[in-house]
Amino acid sequence: MSESRLVDGLLNHNDVAFETLVREYGGAMYGVILAIVNNPPDAQDCLQKAFVQVFENIQSFRRDSSLKTWLHRIAVNAALMLLRSQKRHKTVALEDYSQHYNKYGERTVFATHTAHIDTDSADGSGNNIEQLFERNETKTTLHQLICQLPEKYCNVLLLRDIQGLSTKETSVYLDLSEAVVKTQLHRARLFLKAAFLKAK
Amino acid sequence: MLVIKRLMTRYMPGMLTCQQVDRFLYDYHEGQLSFAENIKFKFHLSMCTDCQAYVSGYKQTIASIKASEQIEQRPEKIPEDLVQAILKSIKR
Numbered sequence A: 001m002s003e004s005r006l007v008d009g010l011l012n013h014n015d016v017a018f019e020t021l022v023r024e025y026g027g028a029m030y031g032v033i034l035a036i037v038n039n040p041p042d043a044q045d046c047l048q049k050a051f052v053q054v055f056e057n058i059q060s061f062r063r064d065s066s067l068k069t070w071l072h073r074i075a076v077n078a079a080l081m082l083l084r085s086q087k088r089h090k091t092v093a094l095e096d097y098s099q100h101y102n103k104y105g106e107r108t109v110f111a112t113h114t115a116h117i118d119t120d121s122a123d124g125s126g127n128n129i130e131q132l133f134e135r136n137e138t139k140t141t142l143h144q145l146i147c148q149l150p151e152k153y154c155n156v157l158l159l160r161d162i163q164g165l166s167t168k169e170t171s172v173y174l175d176l177s178e179a180v181v182k183t184q185l186h187r188a189r190l191f192l193k194a195a196f197l198k199a200k
Numbered sequence B: 001m002l003v004i005k006r007l008m009t010r011y012m013p014g015m016l017t018c019q020q021v022d023r024f025l026y027d028y029h030e031g032q033l034s035f036a037e038n039i040k041f042k043f044h045l046s047m048c049t050d051c052q053a054y055v056s057g058y059k060q061t062i063a064s065i066k067a068s069e070q071i072e073q074r075p076e077k078i079p080e081d082l083v084q085a086i087l088k089s090i091k092r
């Protein structure tokens, strides 16, 4: 079925069109969601929710974007929503791992003080990354580490480095300026870099 | 080497400091530096082992993040029971 005929069918609430959509695009959407939530049962749940949204919002689909792009965005949003709902009380306080410099712009040792650049946890008592590694007997996986970043850093990292979206696409998806995406991504990477060094 | 680097970053026009290298790092990694910026960036790196280590750590981190998602494969199709569950939840 061509994309345009498929969309016609969807707009007319045609059962065959819906089934075709699920079968043809379900795998790709599932892959997108799985990469973000990193857990197959959650990803299946999430895919189901994403398709409900597709069917409820198909009237708002504009033919100037491709169906694939539209579905991709719905899948990403559904996955980020799921992460958000799981995030409560699990966010780390981001220590400021950025480098420090003397007045000549030369690197100096890492600052010993910890500046909290963000604490999304409700009571502000986030855990630092060392505690996280110590507390978990099993090694904290990279994905868990990413998910424990404050939401804004986590989201840009997931979209840019894991989904492989461009800075511009990420800025559209998250409704941020490209400059903000760049800054947040850079900070998130520096944080993970420091976390890796400590975990070694 | 440290002394030479110090003298150069302080007195040589256009020589980047380590701090400026950090500011250029994101765009460098994206391949977004201008021709001149790229030369300055690389010149500093060739002089500075601290920045070499810093930049290679940054690249490795990104590579690890990207590699972490290769573990789970992206399926072509979803299993039949999931297809049925989805169709059922739509037709409620």
Ligand SMILES: [Zn+2]
Binding pocket: B017, B018, B021, B044, B048, B050, B051
């Ligand atoms: Zn340097």
